[in-house]
């Protein structure tokens with residue numbers, strides 16, 4: 001099989017790939033933090049006292065941010081069982097659910113805020129997840145997401161194997177268009193730059209009745 005011009009054995013789904021990568025993942029946390037800049041901190045101010053759903057929560061990097069910003073209640077969702085196992089050990093008072101962001105097992109209008117940090121790079125069809133985020137948000141609820149500028153998925157070295165997890169590049173304007181098509185109103189849309197190149201997009205979108 002070839003992928004982006006190179007010979008590889010397999011492209012892993014997020015569930016399979018992150019299960020394999022889970023025990024290595026926390027080595028990347030400070031690097032991921034460094035890609036968010038102040039834009040995320042500004043967006044996260046609104047979570048104080050709120051009930052928050054973190055989509056693609058992984059090992060809980062974003063959940064730590066949510067508690068730092070005084071979220072009242074947090075629920076984390078991920079497709080990787082192993083990532084969730086690590087998150088569960090860190091946050092005892094938090095509900096974790098093994099589920100796909102494209103089909104959420106929650107009632108309509110059950111959260112004040114939905115977050116998705118470094119998630120959409122793994123989504124081929126943004127609208128499925130954005131429609132679900134809209135559905136589970138209360139009116140006036142906020143969706144905070146990031147969009148890493150990653151044209152090619154990294155090869156993750158796991159012992160002697162190289163693992164590539166299925167990934168998608170999303171141009172910033174296409175993410176905004178997809179959010180608007182899912183009926184969100186954009187409150188802020190910030191690009192984080194490094195050496196004159198955008199490295200991450202931080203968006204705060206609102207569900208207006």
Ligand SMILES: C[S@@+](CC[C@H](N)C(=O)[O-])C[C@H]1O[C@@H](n2cnc3c(N)ncnc32)[C@H](O)[C@@H]1O
Nearest residue numbers: 014018056057058061078079080100101117122
């Ligand atoms: C790059 S990690 C980000 C983890 C965490 N949000 C963070 O910022 O550190 C992406 C996570 O999204 C999860 N994921 C990918 N596709 C998903 C989907 N459709 N539904 C739920 N989780 C998903 C992966 O399993 C992985 O844990």
